[in-house]
Structure formats: C-alpha cells, structure tokens
Amino acid sequence: MSITNNSITNARQLALQILRDIDRRKTYTDIALDRGLKQTFLSPNDRGLCTELVYGIIRRQRTLDTLIDQLGKKSSQQQPPDLRRILHLGLYQLRYLNHIPPSAAVNTSVELTKENQLTSLAGVVNGILRQYIRLNNSQNEPLILPNNLVEKLGIIYSFPDWIIKIWLQQFGQETTEKICHWFNQPPSIDIRINSLQSTLETVETKLIEANLNVTRLLDFPNTLRLTGKTGAIQTLPGFKEGWWTVQDSSAQLVSYLLDPQPGEIIIDACAAPGGKTTHIAELIQDKGLIWACDRTVSRLKKITENAQRLHLESIKILEGDSRNFEQFRNRADRVLLDVPCSGLGTLHRHPDIRWRQTPETVSELSTLQGELLEQAATWIKPQGILVYGTCTLNSLENESIIERFLNSNSHWKIEPPSPNSWVSEFASPSGWIQILPHQHHMDGFFMVKLKKD
Numbered sequence: 001m002s003i004t005n006n007s008i009t010n011a012r013q014l015a016l017q018i019l020r021d022i023d024r025r026k027t028y029t030d031i032a033l034d035r036g037l038k039q040t041f042l043s044p045n046d047r048g049l050c051t052e053l054v055y056g057i058i059r060r061q062r063t064l065d066t067l068i069d070q071l072g073k074k075s076s077q078q079q080p081p082d083l084r085r086i087l088h089l090g091l092y093q094l095r096y097l098n099h100i101p102p103s104a105a106v107n108t109s110v111e112l113t114k115e116n117q118l119t120s121l122a123g124v125v126n127g128i129l130r131q132y133i134r135l136n137n138s139q140n141e142p143l144i145l146p147n148n149l150v151e152k153l154g155i156i157y158s159f160p161d162w163i164i165k166i167w168l169q170q171f172g173q174e175t176t177e178k179i180c181h182w183f184n185q186p187p188s189i190d191i192r193i194n195s196l197q198s199t200l201e202t203v204e205t206k207l208i209e210a211n212l213n214v215t216r217l218l219d220f221p222n223t224l225r226l227t228g229k230t231g232a233i234q235t236l237p238g239f240k241e242g243w244w245t246v247q248d249s250s251a252q253l254v255s256y257l258l259d260p261q262p263g264e265i266i267i268d269a270c271a272a273p274g275g276k277t278t279h280i281a282e283l284i285q286d287k288g289l290i291w292a293c294d295r296t297v298s299r300l301k302k303i304t305e306n307a308q309r310l311h312l313e314s315i316k317i318l319e320g321d322s323r324n325f326e327q328f329r330n331r332a333d334r335v336l337l338d339v340p341c342s343g344l345g346t347l348h349r350h351p352d353i354r355w356r357q358t359p360e361t362v363s364e365l366s367t368l369q370g371e372l373l374e375q376a377a378t379w380i381k382p383q384g385i386l387v388y389g390t391c392t393l394n395s396l397e398n399e400s401i402i403e404r405f406l407n408s409n410s411h412w413k414i415e416p417p418s419p420n421s422w423v424s425e426f427a428s429p430s431g432w433i434q435i436l437p438h439q440h441h442m443d444g445f446f447m448v449k450l451k452k453d
C-alpha cells in the first residue's frame with residue numbers, strides 16, 4: 001500500500017513520512033515539516049504532535065539510536081531505515097512525552113510497522129519498546145552510559161562528540177550541560193516592532209486580543225516574546241501590515257550594537273533574508289542608504305519582500321560575493337558583517353544543524369569569515385564602525401577571528417558599547433558580547449563592535 005500525504009489521517013504516520021523525506025532527500029527539518037503539514041488535513045492537536053515528534057526525534061537522534069543499539073539485536077544503523085524511525089517514534093514518546101500512555105506508544109508503533117510493509121518486524125518493535133518499559137518501570141535507567149565524559153554527555157543530550165568537546169573546552173562541564181539542555185527545548189518566538197508603522201503597546205494589545213501569550217523583554221524597547229502555540233505567523237494581527245518582524249532578541253541586539261544613525265551610508269555585507277537590514281532601516285527611520293549585499297539570489301528576494309511589507313525604502317540590494325566588492329572602499333559609515341557560521345547558537349530552532357555541521361565545515365567557514373572581515377574592513381571611512389556577528393558558540397568562528405584581525409590590523413580596535421546604553425549590560429570586560437542561551441534566554445550569539453582609527 002502506498003501512502004500519499006493527503007490520505008494520512010494520523011500524526012505518527014505523517015511524522016514517519018516527514019522523517020523519511022529528511023533521510024532520503026537530506027531535506028532540512030523545517031522544510032520537510034512544512035511541506036508535510038501543508039498537504040494534510042490533521043487537527044491542530046495532531047499537527048502539534050507531529051511537529052513535536054519530528055523536531056524531537058531529530059534533536060534526540062543520538063540518544064534514541066543508542067537505546068536501539070542497547071535494546072535490540074541489531075544496531076540502529078543495521079535496521080531498515082523506516083524501522084529505525086518507527087523505533088525512534090516509539091522510544092521518543094516513551095522517554096520524552098508524558099502525556100502519551102506507554103501502551104499507546106507501543107501499539108501505535110506496532111501499527112505503523114504493519115502499515116508500512118514491515119509486518120514481519122512488528123515483533124521487533126513490540127519487543128524493544130516493551131523492554132524499554134520494563135527497565136524503566138524497574139527503576140533501571142534503560143540507557144547505559146560510557147565512562148568517557150565527552151561520549152557520555154553526547155549520548156545523554158544527543159550531540160556529536162566534537163560539539164561537546166569544544167563547549168567543554170570553552171565553558172566547562174556545568175555550563176555545557178545547561179546549554180545542551182536548553183537546545184533540546186522548543187524555542188519561543190520574539191518579534192521586533194516596526195516603530196515606523198506601529199507601537200509596542202498596539203501590537204501587544206492586538207496579539208493578546210488574538211489569545212496569544214505575550215510578554216515584554218526587559219531592556220529591549222521594541223520586542224515582544226510569544227510563548228505557546230501561535231499558529232501560522234503570517235495570519236497574526238499586524239503581520240501583513242508590516243507592524244512587526246519575527247527576529248530573536250539576540251539577533252536584534254546586533255543592530256542596537258551597530259547603533260546606526262539617520263543619514264549614514266551603511267553596508268550589510270551578508271544581509272539575506274534581511275532581518276538585520278530591515279532593523280537597521282527602522283533604527284535610522286528609513287533615512288539614509290543601506291546596501292544589502294548577499295551572494296544567494298533566492299535569499300536576496302526575501303529582503304525585497306520584507307522591505308516591501310515593512311514599508312522601508314532606504315535599502316538597496318547588491319548580489320554577489322562580498323569578498324569581491326571593491327567599489328565600497330572608504331565609503332561606509334558603518335558595516336554589519338553577520339557572517340555565515342555553524343549556527344551552534346540556534347540548535348533549538350534548527351535541530352538538524354548539530355548533525356550537518358562538522359569540524360571540517362567549521363574550518364571552511366572560519367576561513368570565509370576571516371576573508372569577509374578583511375574585505376569589509378576596507379569599506380569603512382576613518383572613524384567608522386564595523387560590527388562582526390555570528391549566531392554560533394564556537395571560539396574558532398568568534399574570538400579567534402577577531403583576535404587574528406586585530407593582530408594584523410593595528411589601526412582597528414574593539415569599541416565596547418557605550419556605558420550609557422542598555423546594550424553595555426551584555427558586554428564582557430574585553431568589549432565583545434557573547435549571549436549564552438541558558439543565561440540570557442535568547443539564541444546564542446557573538447557580536448563585537450570594531451572601530452577604525
């Protein structure tokens with residue numbers, strides 16, 4: 001029996017189909033989920049369950065695989081791919097979802113096995129899941145852990161060893177565990193109010209009227225946080241009118257650190273999809289010129305769409321590799337360099353990043369980041385400002401890039417945020433800002449303001 005999406009009437013079958021899409025086509029989780037959900041008519045509750053299962057299983061993949069390795073006769077990698085995912089679905093519900101009775105987790109997984117042409121393996125699924133329940137009920141942790149600290153934390157929190165290693169080196173064990181725990185929770189959504197079109201109070205009132213859970217964020221003048229279910233963002237009050245933009249508060253902090261002024265020439269060297277470009281335009285009251293540069297055409301289109309929705313006119317788009325733009329030499333008052341990075345600060349939003357990035361991709365990224373910084377620095381007028389930012393928690397892409405740049409460019413220095421500004425609360429003694437998610441309750445971010453003599 002082949003199952004097409006629109007015949008899917010239950011959350012677990014759809015979750016399996018989406019996981020299959022991720023496995024076979026290497027599709028990003030959010031894209032596969034979006035595609036799967038669009039083509040079905042599940043109730044809001046079932047859509048919620050499907051989302052939780054898909055995101056949770058991708059996040060917890062290493063822990064779940066280890067359980068299969070320990071409870072089954074064959075390792076997780078030796079199982080047929082669909083069977084491995086069905087076992088993930090069952091084990092995830094048993095281990096992480098309190099609202100699903102264990103018998104339902106087992107029965108629905110056995111059903112899935114039969115519905116997906118794996119009937120002869122239904123006994124394997126039943127056996128592994130029941131063994132998990134038996135061990136759990138007898139107060140034995142079903143997951144057996146190695147002594148090696150890196151591997152142990154990697155298995156408990158479901159991270160690859162290399163990420164655990166760099167965090168242990170940078171932050172020590174206690175903070176590493178807190179960060180890992182944070183990144184296994186579902187994210188909240190922050191929105192940035194477009195003060196040229198609306199006010200914090202108006203947007204807050206409209207969203208509360210639409211039954212959303214809305215909170216203000218201390219210090220941030222134009223930010224609201226949405227917790228709980230929001231439904232489709234595009235249908236919320238004020239979105240179409242351009243009153244607000246979804247942007248995590250740590251990403252908002254970057255443009256506050258840049259502190260752009262009306263009338264200035266500003267270059268956003270890696271601008272797409274325009275979250276920070278549009279924030280900069282709002283901060284300068286749309287008076288000035290912002291060059292939004294990026295080498296990815298499809299992502300550049302999003303800047304145009306976002307600027308139109310937000311009614312912003314000060315943004316000009318430039319397609320190409322920012323390492324090659326010579327025409328900007330000594331032209332900019334300020335440059336924002338929000339470089340491509342490994343994204344280790346956003347692992348709760350993008351659950352597959354932890355499995356896609358590797359030490360090799362990080363090494364390529366850090367070369368690119370250094371080259372972009374060297375080039376973007378040439379665009380600045382004397383006394384001008386450059387803000388370098390990444391949404392990662394990896395010193396090779398953060399402090400090391402800045403240290404290397406400052407060592408070879410003696411006419412540049414770190415400019416800490418002004419002590420009168422609320423942004424300075426986040427700065428370290430060295431002047432740069434590192435946002436640790438469990439401490440600041442925002443995405444992980446690194447940002448630093450540099451000034452040219």
Ligand SMILES: C[S@@+](CC[C@H](N)C(=O)[O-])C[C@H]1O[C@@H](n2cnc3c(N)ncnc32)[C@H](O)[C@@H]1O
Nearest residue numbers: 270271273274275276294295296321322338340
């Ligand atoms: C972190 S994202 C930027 C996010 C954006 N600043 C925002 O706030 O919405 C990094 C961007 O750098 C772009 N990029 C990567 N390499 C580039 C290069 N050599 N020149 C220009 N853009 C580049 C990518 O296409 C991607 O859009």
